Amino acid sequence: MRATRGGCRRPLPGRDLARRGPRRARDGMGARDVRSLVAMELSTGLSARVTHAYNGVTRVSDGTLDSGGSLMQRRDVLRLSALAGAAGVLTLDPMTFTQADAAGPADDHEQTKTLSGHLPTGAPDFVYVPVEVPRGVREIAVSYTYDKPTVPAGTQGNACDIGIFDERGTELGGRGFRGWSGGARTEFAISAEEATPGYLAGPVKAGTWHVVLGPYTVAPQGLDYTVTVTLRYGAPGTPRTPVYPPQRARGRGRAWYRGDSHLHTVHSDGKRTPAELVAAARAAGLDFITTTEHNTTSAHAAFEGLWGDDLLILTGEEITTRNGHVVALGTDPGIFIDWRYRARDNRFGQFARKVRQAGGLVIPAHPHGTCVGCNWKFGFNEADAVEVWNADFTPDDEVTISEWDNTLVAASRGQGRWLPAVGHSDAHREPQVVGLPQTVVLADDLSRTALQEGIRAGRSWIAESSKIDLTFEAVGGRGQHAGIGERLKVGGAEVVTVRLKVSGVGPGCSVRFITDQGQLYGTAVPDSGTLTAEWRTTASYAAYVRAEVRHAPADGGASGVPGPMAAMTNPIWLGEH
Template structure:
């Protein structure tokens, strides 16, 4: 049912397809410098379809965001839970819902907090686990959360990709092999952590969802049907084909033991370096032309690769886009 003063949980959207959104955004209602109107306007101008309002340790105020949602723009409710042992995002909260934040690792309270988010149908996201400030380093078990923020753009205006993000990506990537074999892996996502003008959408996460509503987007994120881009000027698709079947990002492909073809299409990254990553690490690279548009192809088998994912980097090594894996069996 509608909640007066809060944005709707569903909008018309375009039906099933890819939706781009930024799920780590702060307004002047916590420690950000922009109004909700300025943030919503900037998000739409950047080409985003949705954002999540994640104020520090507080709920989105009634009447602050509802007027800025539209048929083609969704606003999710969330919170950045800023604890003594690290920060995490609670996405998909109910109106006025606040998750307890006044605890640390030794309190053993985080489990109850995660349960509250899950009971609301929401997702729990490790936030900037290597942030270089007090409480920025994430000290809790990553295994208890649903999603891993490997790319945080807080300093995107001068450092679109930094050592903190590289460390987060390395940790997530190293854990994928074990998690895939265990049958449950945590997807990666990227967010801007916007506080000031010019930051929103740098980076953001593209989500394959049935429709533009909160439940559908959270389902897509939870399943890993997502990829991360530095801007909406970057376009990417990934398809893996074997034995007459195909799967996309976040999917699982039965290869029947036969050859596998991995094909990635990229636009918007001049002279990009496309890296193919598996449980064996970085196994193949394909350079793309100066035009920024091209196709990278690689061949493998399920015996040689438990999964495949790609990273698209600029010539100087900074990330432009990366995907969640396609699992091969």
């Protein structure tokens, strides 16, 4: 879930000395502005070391940069990249592995180069280390480290992510993406036949690859890093044909289906394997899940043999930007959606459209999350739904639900459209519970298309577990009927009966009916955990009605703050329009 900002460096072709001068590349900065900024950053003194290892021979080169302007003109080895739309990007001169270096007495040999340096605070969001890959490479392996100095309380320390793009380039939204592990791994490898989770197997073709560092946060002392690249030569293996999950389960038909569409495995920063995740989903009574790793699609082909007609597995991605995360739910298998932009870059609409072009839904995740970069800053104009409940119910979910309810009020007045609410576990590891919460969707079939139609229409409710079941409906005086996410078309004065049936809730729970005027009805659930509640209203009095089932508040209700959510519905709309 993290990203980074910084500057790096590389060895000059044909020389042992590598020189580095980190800079911030900003939109609209000219060369003179960049030189001035670099000179300021170099005033602290920045050093770099490059180590070359081949056939048992090791050479170490050191270089030190000072703040002299003339030094920058003579020894500047950095290239600034105008990567369209990125909030801050720096591309270094390449780490060169020449064809001559690759020559050896046997096919199976390797060559290693190591780059070390220092990133100051205020470094770019993404720092690219070009790697010139010659012909004959069967595997590329990368490792990195960075320091984590002690920082004062309340100050962010160092956090640096890593990923890689292949010879097709680093263009925003381009085809060169080959993997991302964020801060979850310190090393990875890619070959034709296999790759580290988070990375995409495939041929290692000759050309300029780019290791990308993402300094998410940088301590006041700066960030010292080391990147090591090893090329292993030899005959390439045989690429595997990916096997993706089917998009429809057989023989299910129209029903309410339970699912969790925000989940992580070892393919990003989770600890569960795909098999362990699937086992947990079945144990939770789920009918469908969506794999949503941070900024990678490598898990899409990792579920072979794990699906069945009892469990549909959809593919997707958690697009993890510096300004919030968004679930791409149900995108076509193998389709990567870029994340390298901020809200100020005005790029999100472009990639939201790419999600839809790939058959997915756009669902902002944990909009009021408190972790760095988790709070949603892109607005909701491009959203298909919103994740109002993420994992165990917490105060930030309460804030999100309150904000979401305000959008319902606005929609009831013709001021914009309403967004359906969903809930997901965002489970990464034990003891985080898969299916807490889960979204229960009315769909014509257990298929990607039908589930997405149900979610988009708001025909869904959220529960903390599969033990809870409910029905929620509104009935007009002439027998008209509407369910969750639907509109009951009645006149303003016609009496409407709102009915909730709920079972499987714990002791001490209560039911609340919420309208555009706030809570207008509430009652306790008996100790049996089963309740049928009815309330009468009119469309002129309530533009919509939605239901909540709440646990008892920890303070017994003294503060007036409701207890944690056990279940909640999307609204039923009342009135002709």
